[in-house]
Amino acid sequence: MIKRCPEHGFFRGEMCDCGFAGQLILDEAKTEQLGRLVAGMLRHFPGDLGLSMDSRGWVDITSASDALRKRHRWASEEMLIALVESDPKQRYEIREGKVRARYGHSVNVELDHPSNTLPKLYYGASEEEADRIIEIGLKPASQRYVHLSTSPEKAWHVATFRTSNPRVIQTDAAAAQRDGVKMMTVNPDIIISEKIPPKYLSILSCKDLRKN
Ligand SMILES: [Zn+2]
Known part of the structure; x- marks a missing residue:
């Protein structure tokens, strides 16, 4: 209430x-x-x-x-x-x-939140999704923007709602933004992004995850 x-x-x-x-x-x-x-x-x-x-x-x-x-x-x-x-x-x-x-649109908007300042961002996916994303890039499906996580742990946690065996994809956000991919900070936990080409993406290994 x-x-x-x-x-x-x-x-x-x-x-x-x-x-x-x-x-x-x-x-x-x-x-x-x-x-x-x-x-x-x-x-x-x-x-x-x-x-x-x-x-x-x-x-x-x-x-x-x-x-x-x-x-x-x-x-x-x-x-x-x-x-x-x-x-x-x-x-x-x-x-x-x-x-x-402030976020979550499926209609076509051009939001004007502040630019993301984190060098790396993360996205959680199933094993099959992750393989596909690495090949074709990370694109919003029904949403206007892709939602990214600020840490590998958060990305992993988000993906556990959809798959029992999550993969975490790391984005070189700094490089992508330098090359013109628009990424915005909605709040300290939510970053939204335009489509991210494959060259800025990599799958984190279990070893990397533990290190983080
Ligand atoms: Zn009061």
């Missing part, structure tokens, strides 16, 4: 960190319902809701809440703001009367 503390703003859970119970904005079920619609609206199908999105992914916040209200009559602009500001993964942001998803 999402509540509001008069002192500290919107928060998730029963109680604000300050100990105040706050005012209920969205119960558990509505948080879930509205959350799913907001993700769809800002990442995948703004057009289906009659919204125009600019090339950086921004949508007018009043138009966005009007669109939400068409699906859920109880929805309000305050609820949209509450959902964005209390999001534990900071998936969205609001600026100058507009709202956008």
